[in-house]
Amino acid sequence: MVGEKTIKLAINGGIGFGSKLTSKQLLVLAQYMNEEDELEVTTFQQLYIDIPASKLEEAKLAFERVGLAHYPVGNFVKSLRTCNFCKGELEEGMPVAKEINRLIAGKAVPFTLRPAYTGCPTACGEPLVNDIGVIKRHNDRYDLYVGGKAKGLDAKTGDLFAKEVTEAELYMMIDYLIDTYASNGKKREQFGKFVHRYGLEKLIAGIKAV
Numbered sequence: 508m509v510g511e512k513t514i515k516l517a518i519n520g521g522i523g524f525g526s527k528l529t530s531k532q533l534l535v536l537a538q539y540m541n542e543e544d545e546l547e548v549t550t551f552q553q554l555y556i557d558i559p560a561s562k563l564e565e566a567k568l569a570f571e572r573v574g575l576a577h578y579p580v581g582n583f584v585k586s587l588r589t590c591n592f593c594k595g596e597l598e599e600g601m602p603v604a605k606e607i608n609r610l611i612a613g614k615a616v617p618f619t620l621r622p623a624y625t626g627c628p629t630a631c632g633e634p635l636v637n638d639i640g641v642i643k644r645h646n647d648r649y650d651l652y653v654g655g656k657a658k659g660l661d662a663k664t665g666d667l668f669a670k671e672v673t674e675a676e677l678y679m680m681i682d683y684l685i686d687t688y689a690s691n692g693k694k695r696e697q698f699g700k701f702v703h704r705y706g707l708e709k710l711i712a713g714i715k716a717v
């Protein structure tokens with residue numbers, strides 16, 4: 508419908524071996540585009556597509572039917588960026604990455620938050636330059652980093668928040684970090700700046716009290 512309001516969705520093929528889309532998925536995406544429309548490829552393993560508001564729910568269902576994941580765009584937790592799991596699904600913790608994504612992607616936060624997961628210390632998923640970064644160690648334990656930043660002249664690597672935690676501890680800590688940021692972050696305050704203002708030590712002390 509000409510002039511109809513559109514809603515931007517972030518799309519990807521979910522967490523798997525590499526960031527891949529099938530031809531079937533591309534065909535479904537194309538059904539919601541006019542010939543002159545464009546898909547925007549982001550640096551975060553997502554495609555942005557503008558959907559007419561009246562077709563939003565129908566489009567979400569169509570995407571889900573072919574295995575496309577969709578997320579809101581704006582001040583939300585983005586879908587989890589991952590490495591390509593080159594050494595295997597279980598060895599590199601793909602189920603853990605899926606569960607982290609299920610727990611946090613799309614949650615409302617003061618400013619867009621980029622989480623990243625990587626299946627071994629080679630760290631192809633660049634967890635140290637994202638807001639929340641997870642590195643799976645070789646002993647089924649996980650290191651958790653906070654406050655990394657890839658862009659800008661103030662780019663920096665994240666600070667170690669917790670070392671060699673269990674899977675259950677990892678979920679609890681990520682949940683705590685996002686809830687604390689959602690409750691205490693100022694409007695449009697980036698997560699790294701929040702960590703700096705709120706205090707890494709205070710955040711670490713808070714998790715010990717949970």
Ligand code: SF4
Pocket residue numbers: 590591592593594599625626627628629630631632
């Ligand atoms: S981080 Fe490790 S498991 Fe993941 S793609 Fe890189 S080398 Fe492979």
